[in-house]
Amino acid sequence: MSGSIATTDVHVLGAGIAGLTAAVALRRAGREVTVLERAPALAEVGAGIQIAPNGARILDALDITVDHVVSEAIHLIDGPTGRSLIRMRPPGDFRMCHRADLIAALRDAAIGAGADLRLDATVERITPDSIVLGSERVPRERLIGSDGARGAARAFVAPKYEGRFTGQVAWRAMVPAPPDWPREAQIHVGPGRHLVVYPLRGGTVLNLVGVEERTEWAAEDWSQEDDPANLRTAFAGYSDGIRSLLAAVDSVHLWGLMDHGVTEAWTRDGVTLIGDAAHPTLPFLAQGANLALEDAFLIARHLDDPAAYEALRRPRVTRALAAAADNARNYHLRGARARAAHVALRMAARVAPDAMAARYRWLYEYDATAG
Numbered sequence: 001m002s003g004s005i006a007t008t009d010v011h012v013l014g015a016g017i018a019g020l021t022a023a024v025a026l027r028r029a030g031r032e033v034t035v036l037e038r039a040p041a042l043a044e045v046g047a048g049i050q051i052a053p054n055g056a057r058i059l060d061a062l063d064i065t066v067d068h069v070v071s072e073a074i075h076l077i078d079g080p081t082g083r084s085l086i087r088m089r090p091p092g093d094f095r096m097c098h099r100a101d102l103i104a105a106l107r108d109a110a111i112g113a114g115a116d117l118r119l120d121a122t123v124e125r126i127t128p129d130s131i132v133l134g135s136e137r138v139p140r141e142r143l144i145g146s147d148g149a150r151g152a153a154r155a156f157v158a159p160k161y162e163g164r165f166t167g168q169v170a171w172r173a174m175v176p177a178p179p180d181w182p183r184e185a186q187i188h189v190g191p192g193r194h195l196v197v198y199p200l201r202g203g204t205v206l207n208l209v210g211v212e213e214r215t216e217w218a219a220e221d222w223s224q225e226d227d228p229a230n231l232r233t234a235f236a237g238y239s240d241g242i243r244s245l246l247a248a249v250d251s252v253h254l255w256g257l258m259d260h261g262v263t264e265a266w267t268r269d270g271v272t273l274i275g276d277a278a279h280p281t282l283p284f285l286a287q288g289a290n291l292a293l294e295d296a297f298l299i300a301r302h303l304d305d306p307a308a309y310e311a312l313r314r315p316r317v318t319r320a321l322a323a324a325a326d327n328a329r330n331y332h333l334r335g336a337r338a339r340a341a342h343v344a345l346r347m348a349a350r351v352a353p354d355a356m357a358a359r360y361r362w363l364y365e366y367d368a369t370a371g
């Protein structure tokens with residue numbers, strides 16, 4: 001990293017989805033912004049992201065376009081038999097995109113708006129009036145902490161937090177899409193595990209997220225490469241269609257899913273947390289990135305009143321995190337409870353297929369850009 005980073009209104013720590021979006025929104029609000037990111041390049045990270053209507057509204061308000069596939073349905077399928085349980089129209093505009101495409105669009109928008117993006121800038125520590133990067137100590141005033149669940153900002157604002165292993169791991173992989181694969185998000189549910197499958201990039205690739213219950217998570221790393229054979233073994237009891245998709249996986253990452261809860265404090269001495277730093281979100285409702293987009297937009301509006309920002313955001317993200325945790329339980333039912341739930345879903349599919357999706361109206365219809 002080179003050049004002075006002292007003369008700026010706002011430092012943004014971390015160039016993920018939250019940080020880059022905040023940089024765009026802050027620049028549009030007339031602030032001088034410097035973004036500090038430890039990675040030497042914003043590299044291609046192979047994973048899909050579903051942008052729900054509440055997140056799409058933020059991208060639209062900031063004029064950011066990202067290559068995506070429009071989702072035509074959310075489709076629950078019984079994993080072991082491959083039998084359809086319920087296929088619901090998505091409640092609004094769902095966009096299935098590659099995280100790297102989203103990050104590239106946000107980076108271009110942030111730089112285009114005049115943000116100063118510093119790569120290879122690892123923040124070791126934040127103090128009440130400075131940012132410590134190696135031997136350099138940079139004076140600071142306002143700082144947006146968007147450096148994720150284990151970042152320096154959270155360590156400064158909420159030093160006491162500890163994550164808890166949820167008893168679940170998630171694999172992420174991509175495979176070429178078979179011809180005519182439906183443009184829908186499929187959730188293949190089963191005892192103790194589920195698999196999410198959806199197309200990206202013009203429908204040419206499928207994003208796979210497989211979740212399995214485990215008693216232990218021994219790895220030091222938050223995320224690591226894994227042998228695709230482990231993913232195949234976890235879903236060996238699933239339908240032929242799924243097993244043939246998994247046969248094509250040649251590289252996979254494994255995450256231990258940690259529950260951190262919503263951070264108890266979000267602001268200290270001019271540092272305000274947003275995105276995963278404030279509320280690391282389990283992936284069972286596909287909302288982590290969407291909540292990060294909302295946070296980023298709103299912190300730019302409430303930069304000078306972080307208490308108002310927190311009062312606005314805390315109830316909503318707490319509710320979203322609870323809804324995600326409920327989904328994990330519902331997807332992994334076993335035995336008689338699973339059979340009863342599947343009968344209910346198939347009946348609902350006949351009489352009111354969209355009623356289930358309507359349960360999340362409060363989540364998807366929310367417009368952070370209004371007002």
Ligand SMILES: Cc1cc2nc3c(=O)[nH]c(=O)nc-3n(C[C@H](O)[C@H](O)[C@H](O)COP(=O)(O)OP(=O)(O)OC[C@H]3O[C@@H](n4cnc5c(N)ncnc54)[C@H](O)[C@@H]3O)c2cc1C
Pocket residue numbers: 013014015016017018019036037038039048049050051121122123124146147148149150151152170171172209255274275276277281282283286287288289290291292
């Ligand atoms: C398996 C899985 C599937 C998911 N699927 C979805 C989905 O479909 N839809 C959805 O909305 N969400 C999804 N999520 C959640 C989503 O990925 C996160 O909630 C979202 O990326 C959070 O963004 P962020 O910008 O807050 O944090 P991050 O993406 O973690 O970004 C933090 C940035 O800060 C940088 N950084 C960290 N420490 C430092 C430091 N000390 N100095 C400088 N820079 C630093 C990092 O390098 C990184 O660039 C999923 C998550 C998982 C695990």
